[in-house]
Amino acid sequence: MGRRIINRRPGKGGALFWGALPFLAVLVLYVTFSALRLAENPNDKLLPAFSTIADTVHRLAFVPDSRSGQVLLWADTASSLTRLGLGLLVSTVIGLVLGIGTGLIPYVRAGLSPFIAVLSLIPPMAVLPILFIVFGLDELSKVVLIVIGIAPFLVRDMAMRVEAIPSELVIKAQTLGANTWQIVTRLVLPSVWPKLMDSLRLSLGPAWLFLISAEAIAAQDGLGYRIFLVRRYLAMDVILPYVVWITLLAFCMDWALRYANRRLCPWLERGAS
Amino acid sequence: MSRVTVDNLWMEYGDQVVLERVNLDIPSGEFCALVGPSGCGKTTFLRLLLSMEAPTRGTIRVDGEKLSPEPGPDRGVVFQRYSAYPHLTVEENVILGLEFARAPLWGKLWGKAKRQAQDEVAAVIHAVGLDHAKSKYPAELSGGMQQRLSIAQALVRKPRILLMDEPFGALDPGTKAQMHDLVRDLWRAEKMTVFMVTHDIKEGFGLGTRVLAFDKVRVDPDEPQAYGATITLNLPLEDKAERAQVVQL
Numbered sequence: 064m065g066r067r068i069i070n071r072r073p074g075k076g077g078a079l080f081w082g083a084l085p086f087l088a089v090l091v092l093y094v095t096f097s098a099l100r101l102a103e104n105p106n107d108k109l110l111p112a113f114s115t116i117a118d119t120v121h122r123l124a125f126v127p128d129s130r131s132g133q134v135l136l137w138a139d140t141a142s143s144l145t146r147l148g149l150g151l152l153v154s155t156v157i158g159l160v161l162g163i164g165t166g167l168i169p170y171v172r173a174g175l176s177p178f179i180a181v182l183s184l185i186p187p188m189a190v191l192p193i194l195f196i197v198f199g200l201d202e203l204s205k206v207v208l209i210v211i212g213i214a215p216f217l218v219r220d221m222a223m224r225v226e227a228i229p230s231e232l233v234i235k236a237q238t239l240g241a242n243t244w245q246i247v248t249r250l251v252l253p254s255v256w257p258k259l260m261d262s263l264r265l266s267l268g269p270a271w272l273f274l275i276s277a278e279a280i281a282a283q284d285g286l287g288y289r290i291f292l293v294r295r296y297l298a299m300d301v302i303l304p305y306v307v308w309i310t311l312l313a314f315c316m317d318w319a320l321r322y323a324n325r326r327l328c329p330w331l332e333r334g335a336s
Numbered sequence: 337m338s339r340v341t342v343d344n345l346w347m348e349y350g351d352q353v354v355l356e357r358v359n360l361d362i363p364s365g366e367f368c369a370l371v372g373p374s375g376c377g378k379t380t381f382l383r384l385l386l387s388m389e390a391p392t393r394g395t396i397r398v399d400g401e402k403l404s405p406e407p408g409p410d411r412g413v414v415f416q417r418y419s420a421y422p423h424l425t426v427e428e429n430v431i432l433g434l435e436f437a438r439a440p441l442w443g444k445l446w447g448k449a450k451r452q453a454q455d456e457v458a459a460v461i462h463a464v465g466l467d468h469a470k471s472k473y474p475a476e477l478s479g480g481m482q483q484r485l486s487i488a489q490a491l492v493r494k495p496r497i498l499l500m501d502e503p504f505g506a507l508d509p510g511t512k513a514q515m516h517d518l519v520r521d522l523w524r525a526e527k528m529t530v531f532m533v534t535h536d537i538k539e540g541f542g543l544g545t546r547v548l549a550f551d552k553v554r555v556d557p558d559e560p561q562a563y564g565a566t567i568t569l570n571l572p573l574e575d576k577a578e579r580a581q582v583v584q585l
Binding site for chain 1: 407444
């Protein structure tokens with residue numbers, strides 16, 4: 064008797080094969096259509112051959128730009144990651160401080176939580192012009208856009224996680240003589256830390272979105288700036304590797320956060336029964 | 337010394353009366369077992385003793401002084417669930433009470449002070465039989481071991497009153513019997529006043545030196561929330577030898 068399809072599972076090698084299949088399919092499709100288009104028109108720019116892309120990547124990643132003297136890929140990566148990192152850092156700090164405040168302290172909750180609820184409904188892209196006007200066109204406005212985009216989510220998520228701590232644990236801490244600050248350092252922070260890492264992982268997508276949008280609109284460098292700059296020359300040989308590179312960076316950041324979670328919170332892994 | 341006196345205590349939520357006319361005078365060291373059907377205010381009474389809530393009317397006094405309006409180290413507690421901190425090992429869970437007292441800023445001890453605290457709690461951890469599990473996390477412990485950890489944790493601050501809300505409700509009979517011996521020994525050694533909610537009447541009579549039964553004496557069938565429960569039986573078990581040894585009458 065054949066089992067139901069919901070009960071059939073791929074083995075280890077099978078999982079690898081099925082996981083790799085969509086990637087391979089996309090690659091094959093690309094190579095095929097690229098070859099077809101180039102056979103018809105050798106100057107086609109839409110689906111450049113891998114050899115063209117490799118030449119471009121070599122130029123971008125290893126040869127200094129003739130005009131600025133910088134190696135473009137690394138310069139763009141450095142400025143984008145600086146903006147992203149600053150934005151994430153500031154958002155995390157705001158998320159932790161305000162989230163724990165609103166989640167734990169009734170007076171802070173009464174004062175701030177309606178305000179944050181309204182703030183989080185403002186579409187960040189809609190206030191981008193205001194940010195450019197107020198903070199100027201350079202770094203600050205881009206960092207602020209990321210913060211406005213993800214901090215309200217982090218604050219509300221952290222507040223919910225703090226409220227979800229069983230009240231028994233908070234009461235017990237008080238019967239052990241803890242003051243409010245000690246409850247924050249010994250109970251609340253360790254309890255919400257893993258959740259913070261998870262929320263940050265979820266925020267990476269929006270953070271990149273806001274970063275690239277801001278760079279596309281006004282910047283002198285950055286990964287998003289480069290993509291939108293070469294768009295006018297239909298330079299797919301630049302855009303495609305940049306997109307792959309951004310995806311790789313995002314993947315590595317996601318992995319690093321997950322790894323940090325496992326290392327810093329050993330109790331999550333042990334005795335997960 | 338911790339004589340608990342309750343004077344005409346009422347607890348109401350809106351127009352629902354949960355407890356009414358509760359009067360008690362419990363001598364120091366008494367082991368009170370709170371029994372009665374579910375929904376009869378036993379746990380509410382415990383929450384009031386813990387200052388998790390304030391009574392609508394009446395007062396609770398310990399040695400003649402009004403109960404502090406928030407939980408504090410004078411009253412230890414053991415809950416049925418969520419008893420220990422999941423992110424701390426057994427030893428860290430037990431030391432926590434000392435750390436709160438000695439490290440006001442961060443609530444964490446380091447180096448020599450930490451080693452000294454570890455030596456101090458070794459006796460408590462041994463008393464509850466968890467020496468071999470010191471570095472385990474609560475999720476790695478069985479239900480009985482988790483409750484033993486919770487008791488050790490509560491005892492570190494040497495509370496005068498120990499409150500337990502169905503502490504052994506989720507344990508199997510064999511483990512339960514072990515826990516009874518453990519709690520009886522600790523109570524004798526520390527001479528605390530104990531309030532233990534249980535729905536197991538046999539446990540109540542076996543462990544307690546006084547049984548307090550909660551029930552509703554007045555019921556209005558049209559308006560069941562109009563009357564609350566009160567203490568219908570306040571029975572000191574005077575023939576228990578250990579009562580004379582521990583309780584300060």
